[in-house]
Amino acid sequence: MTHKNEESDMCCPKFNTEPWDKKTHNWKNKLFIKDTVNQIFHKPLPSSMKKTIGNMWEKAQASKADPEIKEFILMATDPSPWKSELYMSVTKEVPDAENVKLSCTFLTKVFDGPYNAVPKWIKEMEKYVSSKGKKTKKYFIYFTTCPKCAKIYGHNYAVAFAQVE
Numbered sequence: 001m002t003h004k005n006e007e008s009d010m011c012c013p014k015f016n017t018e019p020w021d022k023k024t025h026n027w028k029n030k031l032f033i034k035d036t037v038n039q040i041f042h043k044p045l046p047s048s049m050k051k052t053i054g055n056m057w058e059k060a061q062a063s064k065a066d067p068e069i070k071e072f073i074l075m076a077t078d079p080s081p082w083k084s085e086l087y088m089s090v091t092k093e094v095p096d097a098e099n100v101k102l103s104c105t106f107l108t109k110v111f112d113g114p115y116n117a118v119p120k121w122i123k124e125m126e127k128y129v130s131s132k133g134k135k136t137k138k139y140f141i142y143f144t145t146c147p148k149c150a151k152i153y154g155h156n157y158a159v160a161f162a163q164v165e
Contacts (some may be wrong), residue, residue, distance in 0.1 A: 010069035012149035013069050020159045021110040022128070031085040032075075033060065033097040041081045042118075059097045065090040075161060077087045087140070106140075106161045108133060113156060114145070125160045134164040 013157050037044045053074065060066040073089040093099045107129055111121045122139055129136050140161040143150075150156040 003044035013052040013145040014153060015155070015157045016109045017157060021102050023108050025106045025108060027057065027106070028103050029101040030103070031090050032100045032102060033090050033094050034100045035098065037083060037084045037086060038089050039078070039084050043079050044084050052086060053088075056086065059094050060090050062086065063092070063094045065092045065094045067091050073142055075142045077138060077140045079149055103108070104120060104127050104163050107134065108162070109160050111158050111160060113158075120157075121158070121160050129162045134162075136162045137165055
């Protein structure tokens with residue numbers, strides 16, 4: 001495949017790590033829509049993930065609440081080995097969706113690697129959070145590109161969000 005063809009196959013923008021790596025983000029009423037995905041031992045079922053994200057995005061677009069691509073965030077957290085919660089950033093409330101406003105502080109750090117490295121990243125984040133004198137309430141992970149674009153770019157960046165007290 002040529003470079004030109006690879007570029008035309010990309011749907012995700014190239015990720016800029018600088019605003020996210022080792023940063024603090026204070027959100028006040030940051031708006032998201034929330035949905036859930038079934039998983040087995042913290043591994044989402046691909047068909048369920050694709051369908052859920054597609055439905056969330058369609059609702060956001062239909063209500064003209066879809067953010068500019070540089071403002072787009074899709075975070076996941078796993079409250080159990082059987083369920084993942086997805087949070088998609090939106091610009092206004094979306095009818096027929098679970099609208100959630102997050103008001104909290106996050107410490108963030110960027111990682112690069114496969115999905116199965118998340119437990120290792122969480123351990124690294126715990127050290128980072130402790131070094132800042134904070135305690136983690138909850139973790140979220142944001143994979144910044146789809147698998148196809150990650151392969152083209154040669155990086156599978158993920159942002160770990162540690163919600164801190």
